[in-house]
Every structure is written in structure tokens, then in C-alpha cells.
Amino acid sequence: MLRFILKRLGLALLVALTVSFISFSLLFLAGDPAIAIAGESANAKDIQAIRELYGFDRPMLVQYADWLWNALRFDFGQSYYFKLPVADLIAERLSVTMTLGVCGILFALLTAVPLGVIAAIRPNSLIDRIALFLSVAGQAMPSFWFGLILIVVFAIQLGWLPASGASSWQHFIMPTVVLGYYAMPAIMRLTRAGMLEVLSADYIRTARAKGAPEGRVLFKHALRNAIIPVVSLAAVQMGFMLGGSIVVESIFALHGAGYLAWESIGRNDLPTVQALILVFALFYIVFTFLADVLNAWLDPRMRSA
């Protein structure tokens, strides 16, 4: 198990390094960064001065090494727009995004897994139908529309919840539901399919033949095997929620990292975009790594992989 973890950790570091290089090179793909900083009215002399000031005249690999070394110390440079350290900007915004992401994935898991399990135990029952309806609706409904409906009903009509902002926990209820409901259908259907398959397995019959009570058969013997693909999916969803919650963050005016990314792209604020891409990618890598470790704990056959 320890060997497996070390191996995966090494792999994760390699992926992280690759991603850091790609996100660094984005700076150069987007055109001459010196022109972007100087603005359209600048003359050639100004641009040359900026090029030297920011070190754009050095070889690219040297610049990358420099940037990476700084990034390792959480120094991502200055934001062109805010004239503040990028690291501080992201740290401030990330707390909102993290809160939302964690609440969203918990909401998705806590609704999807029990529903999926019940639907698998009683296929074609009323609960199975309801679960199917909820998942189809969740997949078909765009997040922005669902978010607006919630605002209309719970903020405007009923006045129970605040419509925008992030100053109290009540502000996070509707965004959590919208974001979580987006991830819920896939998790639920994977749980249901996994449980259905596992429940017809021979070892489930063995567990019953031993005289194990039904609850133990379902949760100890079946769910542990059925949940394995769900763990991998949830890790990807979690990464997505942190990076891709831009829509939800804009609707509810939560100024999170997703919203910052969207703003910074518009403003050509490359150091911020670069750093955000790296941070989001690192989240994916960390969650995938955690999912791999959790899966290896759940399924011993994966430990040799």
C-alpha cells in the first residue's frame, strides 16, 4: 500500500510539472505579453522597456525556471489589473470557491449515493422512478436557469434566502444546491448501476448464505465494491466544481476563483490567469491522487497497479 502511494505521488508530481509548463507557455501563446501590459497606445520604446523590466527578453526556459521557482514559494507575480500580488488575490477568492465546492460535492454525494442505493435495491419502484426523474431533470436543466428559478422562488417570492453575496452561510445554500445538483445525476446513476451489478455477484449470495443481515450485505459487502467508480467520478467532479463554478459564482455574485478567472481573461491579466490555471490543475491532480488512494484502500486488487 505504501509503495502504491509513493508511486502515485511520483506520478502526480510529474503531471503537475507538465501542467505548470503548459500554463506558463500560455503567456506566450496569447501574443507578446509586453504589448499587453503596455497597452495599445504605447510606442516601441516603451514596449522594449517593459520587456526588459519584466524579463521577457530572456530565453523562455530561463523564464520558466524563474517562474516555477517563484511559484513554488507561492509568488505568482503582480496582477496587471489589480497591481496586487496574484497569490494574495487567489488566496482571498479561493476560500469562497473552496467552501462552495466542498458544500456542492457533499450535497451531490449525500443525495446521489443514498438515492442510487435505494434505486438499485428496488429497481422500477416509485423511488427508482423519482431518482431517474431527478437525474434526467438535473442533466437537462442548465445551471444558470435553475439558479435563476431558485432566486425567483426563494429570494424574491418567499424571501427566505439572500439572492447574492457571500457574507453568511445562508448565502451559500442556493449556490450549493445548484452546483451540487449539477454533479448529482452522474454520481447517482453510477451508484445505481454499480449496486445493481454488485448485488447480483456471487459473493453477495455467499454473504447471505453465511447468515449476514441484509443491511450488512448491502453496506459492508455490496456498497464498498459498488462505490469504487463513484470515487473516481466524484474526484473529477470536485476538480470541476472548483475551476468551473464560474456560472454559479456569477449568478449569485459570489466572488470566487472561478469568477476571478473569468474576469482576468477579459482583462488580459495573464499572471492571474496563469496562476489560476495552475491552481485548478493542481486541484484536479490532488483529488485524482486522493481518489486513487481511496480506491486502493477499497479494492485491494488496485494496489498492485
Place this chain on the structure above:
Amino acid sequence: MTEDPILSVRDLTLDIPTAGGMLHAVRGIDFDLHRGETLCIVGESGSGKSLTSLALMGLLAPKIQRSAARIDFDGTDLLKASRRQLRHLRGARMSMIFQEPMTSLNPAYTIGDQLAETLLLHRKVSRAQARARAVELLEKVGITAAESRLSQFPHQLSGGLRQRVMIAMALMCEPELIIADEPTTALDVTIQAQILRLLVDLQREMNMAMILITHDLGVVARVADKVAVMYAGELVETGPAEAIFRQPAHPYTRGLINCIPVPGRTERGARLGTIPGIVPSLVGEVTGCPFRRRCDQAVEACAHAIPLHRLDGDTHQLRCVHPDGHRHEEVTA
């Protein structure tokens, strides 16, 4: 044999609803089994042997309909027993060994956990005691380095070892009845004999009643006290093993026994015996003898109700229109 049987089954019937109508998979099974006895249920694939064993354990899929006049396990009426009562019997007093050793163990838990679980479910023992018992049984089923096996996972063991683990698991609580459903079918031929020998030795040592389901008559001849021959969901002939092999009465039983090649007597390269034809469909109403279309003794009466004949007193029973299984001239004339 004045002692009460440990398992008594009367008129066990299993029906499976299918898209094409009701499938009458098992019809009117009767048998008694005493302590220490081995009953072999023989018959070809699809004759309902496995379903019968699952029905006795109460492990049938919910859609299969079970009915019987009686299923009595040592004074407990299994037809009326609550789920809780059945659960306390399963694994503790009646155990089952399945056909598929490769998939019958949970891949997520160690051998030790799965063995100990059986004991922990039914007895008030500590984990350490349960593990000690697991080691004891692994040694009993011939697994070397038993202690270190406890922390292994099923995927680290071969099929033969896994089946030994399954046998050990079934014996954890010293059951009075063990049902083995073709326990050696999925194994290599060389391993088959070992596993079977082991099972029979343990059954004798622990004085358990055993139902051994098989389609291997060679096995039956070696281990059975009683034989029940099953064809298309019916027991066509039941009786003491010795009588069945000495004087097989039902045409199907005779056909089966003729299929066994005998070393020295069957010529090299000679055609092996076969029974022509295929098993009838059991969907819809099933009348008469299910074997009649393949039977060389068939007469017109075979399409109607089939009487039960008793040979040699009470123990040897035959379900056939012919009182001794043979067509006589006056019947056809």
C-alpha cells in the same frame, strides 16, 4: 433408521414467471436426509438441481415462487420461519458451498475477515478467537501457512485454494447440514478429486448431513448414501446408492449409468453412451413424464399422470408408468 430426518422435503415446487409464461422449473420434489448421510442429486444442466439447493437455503431470487407441503429442518418449519430465524440457521446450522470459487469470495476483504465473519455473526466470540478458529479450519482444509493466508485477498489465491477457503468458511460454525452445489465443476481435474476427497472426509469426521449436487456419476458412486436422479425439474428416481447402481429402474437413470465409460470394459475408441434428444420446455403446463420423448420405453400412457412406484420396500422410489421401469409386451399390445 428410526431417528427423525434432519431435513425433510415434501412436494417442493418452484415456478419462475417469464415473458413467455410460467416456467415450472422444479415440480414436486420429495426427500428425507438423516444426520451423517450424503444425498447426491444428479441430473443434467438445467434440471433444477441448483435451484432446489438455493430454495432449501432460502436464497432464491425474489421473483421465483416457492411452494411446498413441507420443508422441515430439524424441527424448524422453513416454510413458516421468519427471515430472522432463517438468518440464524444459514451459516450456523446449514451452510452452502457454491459452484464458482473464483467469484464467491468478496474481493474487497481478506480471507481472514471473511472466515471470521461467519463465526462472529453467529457466536459470541472475540475477533481473536474467530481468527484462531479460521486458522484451525484453513489447516483442516489442507491450506499450508494458514496463519499468513488470513491477511491475503481472494485475488491472490488460485481457484483450488479459494474453494478450500469456501469449504472452511462453510464449516466455521460446525453446521449439521452442508449443501455443496457442484463444488468441483470449475476446478482443474487434478484438483477436483482432492477437493471432493476433502469434503467427504470432513463430512464424515463432523458427522454432517450433506447434499452433493453433481452431474458426475463417478463421484456419486464413490460418496453417496442416497441418490436422487433429477430430470427436467422432477425427481424421477430416488433410493439408496447401492440399489440405484445395482438395479437402476428409471429409463433415464439407466441411460445415465450407461454413459459412464468403464476402464477395461469400454473399448478404446468405442462410442460413449448418449441419450438422444433434448430437455423439454418447462414453460406453460407440464403434463406426463418429461422424459417420454427421449425414452425408448415410452408408451401412450406416459403423456398422462405418472404413478410413483416403491421398489425394495419403501426406500427406492420410481416415477414411471412401468412398475419396474421396463416396457412389457402386454402394455404395447
